[in-house]
Amino acid sequence: MDENCRLNAGVCRVDFTDSGKILSVDDDFFRSTGYSLDYVLEKEVSFYSLFEDKAREDIEAQINSAAEVGGVFCVRHNIITRDGSSMFVHCCGIVKNLKCVDIIVSDCNCHDRLDDVYKKLIRKVEEQRDKLHMVAENTDDVYYDYDVKRDIMHLTVSITRFRLDYDNCLENFLGSRAAEEFLHPDDCEAYFDGWKSALERPMKGTMEFRTKAYDDDYCWYSDAFISFADESGKVTEVFGRLSNIQKLKTLTTKSDKDSEYIRFLLQTDQLTGLYNRKGFTQNAANALSERQEGMVYAIVYSDINDFSYVNENFGYETGNTMLRDYTACLRGGASYIMGCRIYSDYFICLCRSKNRAALIRSVEQQNLRFTTMQKKKFPSGDIRIACGMYILPDGDIELNTAIDNANLARRSVKHSSSILCGIYSQRMRMQKIYEQSICNELHSAIKNRQIEMFLQPKFHLEKRVIIGAEALARWRNPNGTYKMPFEFIPVLEKVGYIDELDFFIYGEVLRTLEKWKHDGRSIIPVSVNFSQHHITQPKFVENIIKTADKYDVDKGDVEIEITESCFSGDTQALFSVMDKLRSVGFKVSIDDFGIGYSTLSVLMNAPVDIVKIDKSFIDNIEQNKNDRDFVANMCSLIDTAKKDIIFEGVETDAQAAILCQSGYTKAQGWLFDKAMPLDDFEQKYMYNNVDK
Template sequence: MRGINKIYKIDAKNIQDYLDSSNKIDPKMQSFKVALVYAIVGVIWIITSDNLAIQLAGRDNLYEQIQTYKGWGFVLLTTLVIYISIRNSLMLFDKAINEIYQNYDELNKSHETLLELEREIERQLQELHILAYYDTFTKLPNKLMLEKEIINLINNYKSESSADKFAFICLAIDNLEDINDILGHKYGDLLIKDVGDTLKDIVFDSNKVSKLKEDMFAIVLVNIKDKDEVVNKVNKILLKLKRGWKVNNQEFHITYNLGISIYPIDANNFNDLLKNSNMALSKVKTLEKDKISFYNKKIEEINTVKINLINEIIHAIENELFSLYYQPIVDLKRNVVIGVEALIRWIHPKKGFVSPMDFVPLAESIGLIDNIEQWVFRKALMQKKFWNEKGYKAIKISINLSSKRISNDCFIDELCSMTNSLEIDKSEIQLEVTETSVIDNLETSSEVLNKLRNMGFKIALDDFGTGYSSLTYINSLSMDVVKIDKEFIKSIFDKDKNAIIVMAVMNLIHSIDLLVVAEGIENIEQKEFLKLNGCDMGQGYLYSKALPAVEVEQLFNIQFE
């Protein structure tokens, strides 16, 4: 485009010189000049030729006059013809020149517009480049730019046949969610910018730093020899980052987790380096805060198993491959079954029995627990309906609620609809929650449980003794039953104090008008102790393990010793 501009400017200069006022053609004046020259030459020719003719042939007045008039007439006529012809031609030429000038003027304006457009396009391209390759908030390179830089770095290492390595580090801010919740996202953004600015200051030379996502940065440390060197450099970076962060006179101690992969030991391309660093980061996040983790093959193997298990859970949900087992709950005074706890079981076609502890927390973490719990409620209530029709209406059924369900009351209408359509008395349904599932969102959980209790459902606090074991929570959550955890029961006779603690706990629970269920009763001594100290109900292997519906039904008509 610049070459075209150069040619265009030279031609434009020539045209402009030609159209200058001193050089501009006036068709009438030019025609007049040509005709005048012709007339003068013609007059001179007539006079000269006439004189020559007189000298040679003599003077004849009439002839002379005729010749003179004829000559003058011819000169005048031809002068007029030449003037008109030249004038018309020059006027056409002048018109063409004017049109050329107008077109040139328009072209010149278009040229200026194109130049302005070119400048605007260049500016927008620069902006697009920044938007495409840089984080607009921290001004750090983003993932796309980092990928380009890593590819170039790897190509340089390969071309130089270098034995050096580089470390690819994913650094995540642990406290960002807390700051967003307490102070708002405005201050969370300020923290991110502050961390980005700090990293720009301390990561320099050929090392690289970029922004990957909201709470995560990437750091590339080049020319490293081993993991010890990486740890030393990372600790120097963290020394600058780990400082009190003060906002509105409130100080926050910022912590970080780091996942690290090494080129070319762990991976030899950008995507795998990023993936492996993220895997190492995910591992350390699940363990504790403020730690560094290097990638290793075992992490990937664990993740592969986890991914496969997730796919199998989805397949099991879609094809209803789970089943419900029921563990009897026994009235310790009458020694008869008064209820059952519905427990999900998964008999895998290849792996056999898969513990709920392996798949339920995983299903909850990936958002599949709703699908599982819907199935559990439907199957358990249908089984309750079946037992009611067979005459076992007195058998209550207990169903566990996950923390996700307790924190959202959307499922209540669904649960009520199922119990109403199956004509089941809500007082025969007991919903079990754990302390840990309600503590994180106590206010909402309390509202949900109160709604359920007011509708007629029974509420039980499960696994009491494994969490905070606070009677304050029991009282505020409006419970009907407290289930003492099996570890509490198991340790009754380990020390004298343990038995005293269990008795005190049961007395306190009774003092606020709640029933007590002891879980994990395995022997007669435990049963007798609990019965003697006023425990209302119990469940455990002494009576029965969890059984399929057909088998547990056989225990409804017997009396335990």
């Protein structure tokens, strides 16, 4: 506090049982009155003697009255100071024991100083108001001061539609609901509710509303206010600032629209306008949470057969047009709710109909419409839809599981031209569980050597002596039986785990050849199969060579078999792989030749050493002359290309005799021997002969 405004006050202790004798005084008492402790003790000054005669009776009565109840007394009178001057003081104390009462004596003669301070404060307030008016006049903001008791609103601007007096004041502001005339109808209730809250108690707040009070049309304003209360807590004044936030609202609205558009882009496939996977799963889940009672719902998964052929031969724009055509067919379906393009030509739909039959019929009809449309555009083509449906059960369903089930149904009819829509069954789920178990168990099966290399001998047809072997994979079950290749190899090819299996068998072949060499056996070449999945791997050849270099083997004793299905892809990349393998000494053969993926013209240029003729070509050569002639002609062309030939699946002496008479000398099949474990093979062919 400013020292000029501080009151002088001191304490004296008095014994009122001894004529009000002062027992002690403190320094503040001395400074304010001039009476020191020494003086009052020496002169035995009485507390009553400090006051004029007419005040003494009042003081004595007040003290006696307070003593009766042990209460407080307060008196205000002029005191005679030590220098004889008069000073108006306030005396107070608690009278519990008349023998010892502490009395606080304070100087109350400060009105002049308080007057000066008050005037200074008033000047500061006026200066602040002038500054506020200056700010208001130079900004777009409107400041106001509302007098609650008088219901008068004072504004800092006169440019308004309100009917103000000469001092920019509006009387009966809330009483007449003056603002309602210019408020947007939708904002009136909230506006006056805001004022009601501001008047209930002291508070700070903000409200937003649209008004035409300061503009030609409705504009958004923000009212930031603070309400003040008197000593009783009743609000007496509200001060606030009105800011035009129309531009901010416009930007916010634009931002909201932009955000909505961004959400649309994040959930939508730009080519077709359907949802993408994320958008579909979110919106389909919402739709399924509000199913219509009595309706049947399904997830439909579909793709366009041979779509890559369209892109490669007719261009991507033609492919895009086809995707849009299919989208139109989906949306035109009677059961369609919403759809999604996952990627490329793969689509998912959520469909609904009154019963299962109607649902299936609707999906089949939309697929037929698309097929008919494409037949008109591509008369020589056979563009069809592979489609699978999963009927959703009642109750909650995990959507991704439903999509997987529909996809299983699609894959089950992928290569069927007669089934327009495959329907999911539990058998498909069991098949998938089986496939998952195969994948999950592969690593441990390899580690625990449950995956075994079997060898099937290759024979000279005329001499009936072993000339080589083919390495095959077998999976031993815990009970000693074996899984056959068709039970696990297609699964591993589908998920990409075939790489590990192929290289494991390849390693077994190299280890076996090294062992035979170190044991002094006559080495026979061994062929090992590699899936077409490897051809697209950039380090396939490098890994083949690095693995072989770890063993003491002649690469010429290793025959790399590549299935004919590899020719359905990039033949130039395939030829490059073959060239690299042959350049370092490996033999390369084509397995299962003739099952439909390649042509003789492609074979003529393929850098291979051996062609293995599929057994289907010789199954009927005993009975059918046409089959014999066909095999002879085919092999004649292969001979022309200087490729060695070996026949697979020779099962009878008659087949062997026919092939031998035709000049072909190499074959494998059950006529000679079946595939067998390595130990059995070695005992029978490698360690039980003249070289032992």
